[in-house]
Amino acid sequence: MKEYVSPAVHIIEHIGTLDNEQIAALSDSELEAYLLEYSDLAHSRLFRVNDRYILREIAGEHVLVPTGDLPGNVMITMNRTCTFLWEQLQEPKTIGDLIFAAKQRFDDPSGELENHIREFIEYRVKTGHIWEVK
Amino acid sequence: MEKMVWEKPEMNDIAFGANEYVAACGDGGTTYWFTCNAGQIDHHTARGGEWYDSSTWKECWCGETHLTEYDDKHSYRVYKDDNGNFGTQVGFNYSPCGESHEATVKTGESIEDVFFKGWMDDKRTDEVEKIEVTVWRGPGGDNCHCTSILDYKNWSIAYSG
Numbered sequence: 001m002k003e004y005v006s007p008a009v010h011i012i013e014h015i016g017t018l019d020n021e022q023i024a025a026l027s028d029s030e031l032e033a034y035l036l037e038y039s040d041l042a043h044s045r046l047f048r049v050n051d052r053y054i055l056r057e058i059a060g061e062h063v064l065v066p067t068g069d070l071p072g073n074v075m076i077t078m079n080r081t082c083t084f085l086w087e088q089l090q091e092p093k094t095i096g097d098l099i100f101a102a103k104q105r106f107d108d109p110s111g112e113l114e115n116h117i118r119e120f121i122e123y124r125v126k127t128g129h130i131w132e133v134k
Numbered sequence: 135m136e137k138m139v140w141e142k143p144e145m146n147d148i149a150f151g152a153n154e155y156v157a158a159c160g161d162g163g164t165t166y167w168f169t170c171n172a173g174q175i176d177h178h179t180a181r182g183g184e185w186y187d188s189s190t191w192k193e194c195w196c197g198e199t200h201l202t203e204y205d206d207k208h209s210y211r212v213y214k215d216d217n218g219n220f221g222t223q224v225g226f227n228y229s230p231c232g233e234s235h236e237a238t239v240k241t242g243e244s245i246e247d248v249f250f251k252g253w254m255d256d257k258r259t260d261e262v263e264k265i266e267v268t269v270w271r272g273p274g275g276d277n278c279h280c281t282s283i284l285d286y287k288n289w290s291i292a293y294s295g
Binding site: 058059063064074075076077078079080081082084085102105106107108109110112113116117120124129 | 137138139140141142143144145146147148164291294
């Protein structure tokens with residue numbers, strides 16, 4: 001008997017040259033080859049928070065409190081967009097998921113939303129605040 | 135739902151000492167930085183200075199020399215506000231120390247009881263000044279600290295838990 005896995009949907013950005021109808025007409029192997037060629041595979045990578053940081057709200061500010069073997073003399077404040085991403089990443093998400101969700105919640109007059117999210121994930125994986133889910 | 139404007143996500147580290155961490159994670163209440171700054175500093179009482187009973191020029195801790203005669207002190211009477219008037223006197227020779235103190239409002243306490251409206255009157259003058267201040271009686275409830283930053287919402291919070 002197979003082990004039950006919660007159903008999950010992830011958004012993978014499409015940056016290729018075919019339109020939706022052309023993509024739908026591809027065979028499975030053609031689609032796989034197409035995605036490998038044009039889709040940044042990083043977009044299918046899943047990320048989530050390092051759950052040794054506990055999110056607390058103190059005096060109106062959202063703060064990460066370290067637990068476990070993390071250094072205990074540093075807390076981390078987050079602005080509202082960082083808090084939003086942290087809340088999203090309580091469950092594994094792709095960068096595409098985060099961008100989609102952020103665009104539902106925020107206006108992006110500067111056009112920097114996608115770059116900010118990519119940079120945030122890339123940097124915070126290096127610092128250990130965000131984990132990549134294998 | 136109205137959308138908010140996107141801003142660059144930011145995380146900022148706050149480093150703190152062990153005592154503050156423990157207080158933030160269990161004691162409850164909010165601790166403010168109460169700046170004791172109302173009135174003119176009496177250089178000869180702030181920071182453990184001495185009282186003098188003769189008219190003598192003395193070198194002060196600030197590096198300047200001051201007249202130390204008692205009547206030249208900057209000190210104030212402090213009263214609790216009573217509907218815009220002088221109420222109970224809570225300070226008899228108050229002078230600001232210029233320091234910021236950790237002032238805690240415990241869980242369940244009313245902030246208006248801990249930090250209350252008051253009035254200062256300069257003892258050096260014959261006029262009755264009515265200088266509005268916010269008063270804190272200190273951790274033991276038996277002292278008198280006054281700040282000219284009247285609204286606690288403008289104070290910094292040391293920690294909250």
